[in-house]
Amino acid sequence: MRLPLIPPAELSADQKPLYDDMRKGIASNFNDFKVENDDGALMGPWNPWLHEPRIGKAIWDLTMAMTAEATLPDNIRQIAILVVGARFDAAYEIYAHIAVAEREGMTQQRLATLVADVNPVDFSPEESIAYDFSFALARGGILPEPIYRLAVETFGQHGTNELIYLVGLYALVSTTLNGFNVPVPERE
Incomplete structure (x- = not known):
């Protein structure tokens, strides 16, 4: 792993709203697999997105739009x-x-x-x-x-x-x- 996981207590002011939004979306859409460690730090693609919150938010918004607007089986x-x-x-x-x-x-x-x-x-x-x-x-x-x-x-x-x-x-x-x-x- 090339980027350290970010524990919630160490999130910056720019990262915190994205973290909260991702946790909410993950809980309702991506809950079949492990997405965070014991201290609440996000794993998977969400961790790199948190490291660059402006870019990460854009990718997260696209992910949620693709989930919300899904019509394919x-x-x-x-x-x-x-x-x-x-x-x-x-x-x-x-x-x-x-x-x-x-x-x-x-x-x-x-x-x-x-x-x-x-x-x-x-x-x-x-x-x-x-x-x-x-x-x-x-x-x-x-x-x-x-x-x-x-x-x-x-x-x-x-x-x-x-x-x-x-x-x-x-x-x-x-x-x-x-x-x-x-x-x-x-x-x-």
Whole structure:
């Protein structure tokens, strides 16, 4: 870990409101995995965001907007997030979203295949499109037209837009985690 965790008692005046907002949002949206240590210091991507509160707030606001405005089914969202996490080999991202996907009933076989950066064979047509779309976009370059058209036909324009933003957001989260070498807590 390249940035020390910030105990709540050591937060600056700029960090404290962001910390409070993140804890509130985390409690209602990101509670399937460990996000803070025993003294209340935030872990995962939230710690680096606290170190740069102006930038961190912008990223946090985007994260909350993507959560609040979600229209894609949860299984589609988790596939996209896990594809990006696997593509970036972002350990905390994979850890966190395996926990979310497990709560939502995703099988161990499917999870193992997704985090190995491989397309599971048991996907529905919609899940396959989400996988191919996320995989191609996270690889870099222009998203191939046939995949884009299939996504629009399947998820509508709004859902396709959401999928693009979701892949982008979790690429940013994964980059944050990898850049700051954010560790994975022990699973309970």
